[in-house]
Amino acid sequence: MPIIAPKPWRRQFFDHVACPDDVMIPLADTDAWTLCADHRWIYDKLAVALSQGLQAAPHGVMPPGYPVFSKPMMNLRSMGTGSRAIASQAEYEAAMAPGHFWCTLLTGAHVSSDAALVDGKARWWRHATGITRPGGTFDYWHVHSEAFPEIEDWCGAWAERTLGGYTGMINFETIGGRIIEAHLRFADQWPDLYGPGWVEALVALYASRRWTYDDTARTDGYSVVLFGPHGPRYRHPPAEAIAAAAALPGVLSVQIPFYEDRDPAHHPMPPGGFRLATINAVSLRAGMAAREMLRDKFT
Known part of the structure; x- marks a missing residue:
């Protein structure tokens, strides 16, 4: 494997x-x-910013102007932890933290x-x-x-x-x-x-060390996500419910991206919800239909 x-x-x-x-x-x-x-x-996100000619420096060095964007120099867990826009010098001084840096606010x-x-x-x-x-x-x-x-x-x-x-x-x-x-x-x-x-x-x-792949027939794809509220300890849907969603025309796969036997708090999830399912499909309509089929199958 x-x-x-x-x-x-x-x-x-x-x-x-x-x-x-x-x-x-x-x-x-x-x-x-x-x-x-x-x-x-x-x-090292500071090194990446500087390598592109963006204005950037560790916290403690004053930005020449505002707004700027602030985040940790390194974060192998991702999820945007500690990232924020900073609009003023007062806000910057209050937000300064070890291991963080500021850089050009991109749009x-x-x-x-x-x-x-x-x-x-x-x-x-x-x-x-x-x-x-x-x-x-x-x-x-x-x-x-x-x-x-x-x-x-x-x-x-x-x-x-x-x-x-x-x-x-x-x-x-x-x-x-x-x-x-x-x-x-x-x-x-x-x-x-x-x-x-x-x-x-x-x-x-x-x-x-070679790349050989015929990609001439590529098509658009969609990865549709089902979130539930934080708090409950969810169980996986029945296997037949997952199979039915996966069998819809246009659906390629269904993922149930959490562990039943782990505390929900031990899953890295965004603050807005707990990720229950991910449906990959070549049709957005099919992906959303599969999501609705699964929505009430988590106990």
Whole structure:
């Protein structure tokens, strides 16, 4: 099995693919940090900001003006912990914290982009945008079939300039076409939306340092999320309910992304809700119909 420690609900994407025993492909930033020592510097968000010519400095250095954006220099757990916009000097002085930095407040579309790199050069791209809801939750993610030239040009040139020698997947988060975070992994929520044979190409990338994948038939995809309120200790739906939702035309997979036997508080969830299900589909209507089928099946 080619992926390091996939969560149980992700195994459906990878278990069918053969992989050499000595190949290790990270899904988590903590694993990528260990495996990719030569390039782990990209988890330093201050370094990433400065490498793009953005104004940025550790807390304690006064910004030349406001607003700015503040966040931890490093956060391998993600979830946006400790991130905030700062509008004034007084607010900045009250918010100063060890290990945090400020940078240019970017505006524009927030895009998540996966790319396959060979010796730092991008060979493949896919981009996703999220339809947000309150409290850090998402209604769904749209995995686009079209290219995003501004992001591909900027991030591709940045990778070629800074990641020579690195072969593997990379995930960029950008706002307005500029990098806010980079990860030495891919988004593991929707690899089935990248098309048949994509996981096989992923394994070949890590096993033989080459990228070969026919992506000419790509289509738009949707990753639809079902949230419930915080508080209850949920149980998984009956297997037949999951199977019925997965069998809807246009639905590719259903994930139930939590552990029944763990305290809900031990799951990293956004403040706006507890993630109960994720449905990947090539039709938004089908994904939403599957979500409604599952909505009342959690006890």
